Amino acid sequence: MDCRSAQVLSPPADIFRSERKRTKPPKRSSGYRNEFKRVPIRALIVDDSSVMRKIVERSLRQAGIDVSDVFQAGDGAEALAILTANKVDLILCDINMPVMDGLEFIQQLPGVENAKGIPVVMITTEGSEARVVQALSCGARGYIRKPFTPEQVKEHVVPVLAGKS
Amino acid sequence: MKTINQVLTADGKHENWAPLIEVAAKEVFELMLSCELTVAATAEEPILDVTAMVGLAGQLSGVMSVRCNTKAAELMTSKMLGVAPDKVGPQVADALGEIANMVAGNFKNKISGLAEGCMLSPPTVIIGNDYNLHSMADSPAFEVSLLFEAMPILVSLQIAG
Numbered sequence: 001m002d003c004r005s006a007q008v009l010s011p012p013a014d015i016f017r018s019e020r021k022r023t024k025p026p027k028r029s030s031g032y033r034n035e036f037k038r039v040p041i042r043a044l045i046v047d048d049s050s051v052m053r054k055i056v057e058r059s060l061r062q063a064g065i066d067v068s069d070v071f072q073a074g075d076g077a078e079a080l081a082i083l084t085a086n087k088v089d090l091i092l093c094d095i096n097m098p099v100m101d102g103l104e105f106i107q108q109l110p111g112v113e114n115a116k117g118i119p120v121v122m123i124t125t126e127g128s129e130a131r132v133v134q135a136l137s138c139g140a141r142g143y144i145r146k147p148f149t150p151e152q153v154k155e156h157v158v159p160v161l162a163g164k165s
Numbered sequence: 166m167k168t169i170n171q172v173l174t175a176d177g178k179h180e181n182w183a184p185l186i187e188v189a190a191k192e193v194f195e196l197m198l199s200c201e202l203t204v205a206a207t208a209e210e211p212i213l214d215v216t217a218m219v220g221l222a223g224q225l226s227g228v229m230s231v232r233c234n235t236k237a238a239e240l241m242t243s244k245m246l247g248v249a250p251d252k253v254g255p256q257v258a259d260a261l262g263e264i265a266n267m268v269a270g271n272f273k274n275k276i277s278g279l280a281e282g283c284m285l286s287p288p289t290v291i292i293g294n295d296y297n298l299h300s301m302a303d304s305p306a307f308e309v310s311l312l313f314e315a316m317p318i319l320v321s322l323q324i325a326g
């Protein structure tokens with residue numbers, strides 16, 4: 001199966017609710033519909049750089065994604081520990097990390113009750129197509145290459161959130 | 166199969182790499198720090214006391230480094246964190262390491278075959294300038310001098326022979 005198809009826009013899920021007053025048909029922008037108002041999400045950011053975690057969090061907010069809570073982990077093992085006690089709506093994860101890298105982390109996710117069905121988007125400097133395919137086949141729903149802009153974060157994250165069920 | 170290092174040694178077709186390093190660095194600063202790097206006029210040797218290095222291994226082996234002074238490093242960190250320069254602390258090394266990592270990654274992704282065939286090491290950051298670096302490589306180093314907010318930055322790639 002080509003897991004890359006997971007990035008294709010899916011219908012908005014319960015994280016968006018309709019504004020009924022709007023009369024004109026909305027334009028589609030970055031793969032999500034403007035007439036849906038966002039409900040705050042809880043995000044888990046996994047990166048061994050605390051500076052990069054901060055940048056990712058800021059980019060999410062600059063992208064217009066309403067984030068209520070942000071959990072941070074320095075590697076995959078820390079992230080798994082956080083997920084055993086907390087529920088999140090989105091996971092953003094680096095690949096190259098000490099202790100447990102991003103690929104091993106997403107392979108472990110099906111065994112974590114709180115992580116079932118939670119979309120994972122990889123954020124990494126790794127540009128290898130083989131690593132991208134590997135990450136997607138392991139269950140990642142999107143892939144953002146560093147350096148990135150908030151617009152690129154929006155472009156990759158919003159469709160993934162919209163498709164979350 | 167020849168490595169890129171061997172190809173370089175054989176035909177010396179790497180004169181385009183310095184511009185690629187420049188573009189890679191400029192893109193990182195533009196996208197992640199929202200600021201534009203300009204090309205520096207080569208004059209006197211600046212004092213650069215923060216050095217961030219990332220190793221490359223595989224089809225290309227060598228070291229990519231980003232050097233700057235402390236004030237520039239603190240300003241970069243403040244821009245990355247979105248805080249005032251006087252509020253940055255121990256994150257300077259982390260921030261500079263990430264910059265070097267992204268410049269190296271962005272550079273290798275611009276060269277056909279390197280994205281797949283070249284791995285990056287975790288970054289290493291040296292604070293201070295009282296050291297001598299001895300490279301065992303006999304291949305040329307590519308150096309690009311740039312200005313970040315009027316402060317000098319030196320981005321270089323030392324290829325292992």
